[in-house]
Amino acid sequence: MSDAGYDHATVERRWQEAWDEADVYRTPDDVEDPTYVLGMYPYPSGKLHMGHVRNYTITDAYARYRRMRGDDVLHPMGWDAFGLPAENAAKERDTNPRDWTIDCIETMTGQMESMGFGYDWDREITTCTPDYYQWNQWLFSRFHEEGLVERRDAEVNWCPHCETVLADEQVEGEAELCWRCDTPVEQRELEQWFLKITEYADELLEDIDDLEGWPNSVRQMQRNWIGRQEGTELEFGIEGYGDVEAFTTRVDTIHGATFFALAPDHPISEELAEDNADVRRFIEEEADPDGDEPNGVETGLTATNPVTGDEIPVYVADFVLSDVGTGALMAVPGHDERDHAFAEKHDIDIVPVIAPEPEGDEEPTAPDVAEGAYTEDGVLINAGEYDGLDSETARERLTEDIDSAEWTEQYQLRDWGISRQRYWGTPIPVIHCDDCGPVMVPEEDLPVELPEFINTTGNPLDAAEEWKQTTCPDCGGDATRETDTMDTFVDSSWYFLRYVSPGLDEAPFDLEQANDWMPVDQYVGGIEHAVMHLLYSRFFTKVLADHEGLEHREPFTNLLAQGMVQLEGEKMSKSKGNVVSPQRIVEEYGADTARLFMMQAAQPERDFDWSEEGVKSTYAFLDRLKGMVETYVADEPDGDDDAIASYVDAEIDATVAIASDEYDDLTFNKALRETQDLVRTLRQYAEYTEPHAETYERGLSAVVRLLSPVAPHLTEELYETLGNDGFVAEAAWPTAEVDRDYVAKRRQLVENTREDIRDIVEVAGIEDPTAIDVVIAPDWKYDALEIAIESDADNLIGELMQNSEIREQGDAAADYGQDLQAEREALSMTLxxxxxxxxxxxxxxxxEREFDAPVRVVRADEAADDVLANAEPGRPAIEIDD
Structure with a gap:
């Protein structure tokens, strides 16, 4: 507990127990269509970190808000419990991953409960339990039945430290490091199991446009990862090697192809390397696909351009990638920047064959490509019979005219290799028989459970001889089990469906209920999962829609990618020694303080810096609010229902309406700022005069409910203190209808006026004002402002003078018209x-409270002319007596 303030530990413990006893957060199975709010489930590493706390506070606050708005809310939690870190931790501690993981889950569950997260714990799932991973195996078998599983030799990403295969998405950065341990990744040839996600590439890409509730950045990352390109596949003849396929999106530039390039691992390159020392040295020592500039080596071969018949040199170049296109390309330095840089370095011809579209009947002019490539579409030049065609038409004609050419689509996306050479994962349900080949484990024999853990190097399942030896389901002969386990992203690709019916024994999920409850209405998690978990979840959902009767083809309607919690501008991490313990903050200041500080510090999508001073300030705010409520209940004020109460009532309505809109948009920081401003107004009200009881109580009640999604424990205490029955977590959300534009103008008017008075007092050196007059501008100035805003006339003053009332003001109108003309672009309507x-x-x-002086608000017809001359709409004139 902090040195001074309320006893947060007692308050939080009391209400957590009360919620549990009353099953406040339980979602019955018989609701028709709950609002499904979900945070990405965590890996049970042993302790919550601040990123967890922020993520789960966001979902918890939104779930609580929707519940108070009258929704049935589904807000579950589970554990992404398989994975290599647990296996490594078990090896280091000479224990087993299961015990390590369960201990971590118990610790983190306790921490989550201490934060007051309102989960339906009856729906908890743990992916390392057989009652969950049997459905991974069942789904694998169903995918296999539908032709979406393939086993083949493949060059794979291998982490030598983790001793396992990595998906492309798990290789990070230009240095190609393992996403788990930052070890440089190697390439190996292994027999692997793949899920054929490429079968859904087009739909995955096209449906991104419909994900309107997702951040544009995530949608674009998925587009880029799928990487569809439309273009032409055609053949260039290389003597001694026959016709070699190349892919290009710009076949219209083929007349400008001045060299041909092969990837370092293209079969021709590898064959050349056996006898050509220069090629071998380049491939083994110099090729750097991630380098700043393209490098290559001449092979001595030539390729025949299928259109011109020209022989062009063949290079092995590191900017050509075997998994993009065909691993071979025609290079056109005049119209591709990368090809241009390579050609300059190797003194290769650069020929322009596309010119900018000419105007009218002018002849196209060749672009200057000496310093850089011309990369836009245009019209063909230096292209024989194709001269004058626009690029699009030329692409169509050339594809038709070249015998070997075919219009095609290429993708960066590759099938998902799910094989992992580790113990702590879902066993792949396959049995290898010398006579029958790979055979699926029958459904009645699922789950294939993991054997006892053997602490050994390499894959422990290979050492589990008794478990590994079995019989073939087809022929009954001796056989061995598959010892690879599944990538843990398989677990998370459908876990959101398991929450719908977590105890179901007959199927992975209840189809009817899933059709009613899916998709997830609001999903929250890190942007680092944009091209792994999120893409795989979309793939699984589409497969289940096609083959299992799921009525939804996308899993998540709205997605929020939360920002990081930093310390002094750096991401918190153990290696940097800058981790702030959530447990310490809870013990010293309480969960409500941690939650409120995080949510008010920044919009959920943005990173923010942790601040101990900010935490203390937040705790002090909660303590003051508690004191305000207790003082109100004890004092029973009996003030007048006057103009001041009217102002406070208007601010209560404005706060409720604006904060509600911000909660709808998940911009919690703005909702909380509104609420804290209302608390400040209520405090000023009570300090200035005896408040009107009904108004003051309404304000406090609104504050308590508006804060309750973020600070649930103390607001329960204050809700009870105000004399309410039941839980604030189940109370009705406050409602109010206001014109937000009017509210903004009213607030701006009041703040501008107060600021102007402060400036005058400071500049004039007035220490003790005795009276303040605030003078409203005359009506004709409001009319002039409206005309200026609506007018598009060049001569604004002339247009103003067409209004007889304005014209009658003479020089005053002319002066004001000049002011309006000068500020024309920035003008806006006032009240x-x-x-x-x-x-x-x-x-x-x-x-009056701020300056301790009586204030008079004066209408224009009551004001002196010399003062009135300074009054403008939205900026009253100020006269101060001292």
């Missing part, structure tokens, strides 16, 4: 004169 007067009248008490 009407009567509304401006009423707003300032109701807020005059704030000015």
């Amino acid at each position: 009407e004169p009567a509304a401006e007067h009423a707003a300032l009248e109701s807020a005059a008490w704030l000015i």
Whole structure:
């Protein structure tokens, strides 16, 4: 507990026990269509970190908000419990991954409960238990039945430290490091199991446009990862090697192809390396696909351009990738920047064959390609019979005319290799028989459970001889089990469906209920999963829709990718020694303080810096609020229902309406700022005068409910203190209808007026004002402002003078018209004169409180001319007596 303030530990413990006893967060199976709110489930590493706390506070706050809005809410939690870190931890500690993982889960569950997260723990899932991973195996078998599983030799990413295969998505950065341990990744040839995600490449790509509730950055990352390119596949003849396929998106530039390039691992390159020392040295020592500039080596071979018949040199070049296109390409330096850089370095001809579209009847002019490539479409030049064609037409004609050419699509996306050479994962349900080949384990024999852990180097399943030896389901002969386990992203590709019916024994999920409850309405997690978990989940959902009757083809309607919690601008990490323990913060300041500080510090999508001073300030705010509620209940105020109460009532309505909109948009920091401003107004109200009981109580009640999604424990305490029955977690959300534009103008008017008074007092050196007059502008200035905003006339003053009332003002109108002309681009409408007067009248008490002087809000027809001349719409004139 902090040195001073309320006893947060007692408050939080009391309400957590009360929620549990009342099953406040349980979602019955018989609700028709709950609002499904979900945070990406965590890997049980043993302790929550601040990233966890932020992620799960976001989902918890939104789930609580939706529940108070009357929704049935599904808000579950589970554990991404398989994975290499647990296996490595078990090896280091000479224990087994299962015990290590379960201990971590118990610790993290306790920490989550201490944070007050409102989960339906009856729906908890743990992916390392057989009752979950049997359905991974069942789904694998179903995918196999539908032709979506393949076993083949493949060059794979191998982490020598983790001793396992990595998917492309798990290789990070230009240095190609393992996503888990930052070890440089190697390439190996292994027999692997693949899920054929490429069968769904087009749909995965095209449906991205429909994911309107997802961040644009995530959608673009998925587009880029799928990487569809439309172009032409055609053949170039290489003597001694026959016709070699190349892929290009710009066949219209083929007349400018001045060299041909092969990937270092293209079969021709590898064959050349056997006898050509220069090629071998380049491939083994110099090739750097991630380098800043393209490198290569001449082979001595030539390729025949199928259109011109020209013989062009063949290079092995590191900018050509075997898994993009065909691993071979025609290089056109005049119209590709990378090819241009390579040609300059190797003194290869650069020939322009595309010119910018000419105007009218002019002849196209060749672009200057000496310093850089011309990469835009245009019209063909230096292209024989194709001269004058536009690029698009030329691409169509050339594809038709070249015998070997074919219009095609290429993808960067590759099939998903799920084989992992590790123990702590789902056993792949396959039995290898010398006579029958790979055979699926029959459904009635699932799950294939993991054997006891053997602490050994390499894959422990290879050492589990008794488990590995079995019989073939087809012929009954001796056979061996598959010793690879599944990538843990298989677990998370459908776990959100298991929450719907976590205890179901007959199927992975209840189909009817899944069709009613899916898709997830709001999903929250890290952007680092944009091209792994999120893409795989979309793939699984589409397969289940095609083959299992799921009615939804996308798993998540809305996605929020939360930012990081940093310390002094750096991501918190153990290696940097800058980790702030959530447990310490809970013990010293309470869970509500941690939650509220995080949520008010920044929008959920943004990174923010942890601040101990900010935590202390947040704790002090909660303590003050508690004191305000207790003082109100004890004192029973009996103030008047006057103009001040009217102002406070208006602010209560405005806060409720605006905060509700911000909760809808998950911009919690803005909702909380509104709520804290209301607390400040209520405090000022109580300090200035005896408040009107009904108004003050309504304000406190609104604050308590508006804060309850983020600070649930203390608000339960205060809700009870205010005399309410039941839980605030189940109370109705406050509602109010206001014109947000009007509220913004009213607030801006009051704040501008107060700021102007401060400036005058400071500049004039007025230490003790005795009276303050706030003078509203005359009606004709409001009319002039409206005309200026709506007018597009060059001569604004002339247009203003067409209005007789404005014209009658003479020089004053001309002067004001010049001011409007000068500020024309920045003009905006203010309140009407009567509304401006009423707003300032109701807020005059704030000015009187600040300056300890009586305030008079003066209409234009009551003001002296010399003062009135300074009054403008939204900027009243100020006169101060001292």
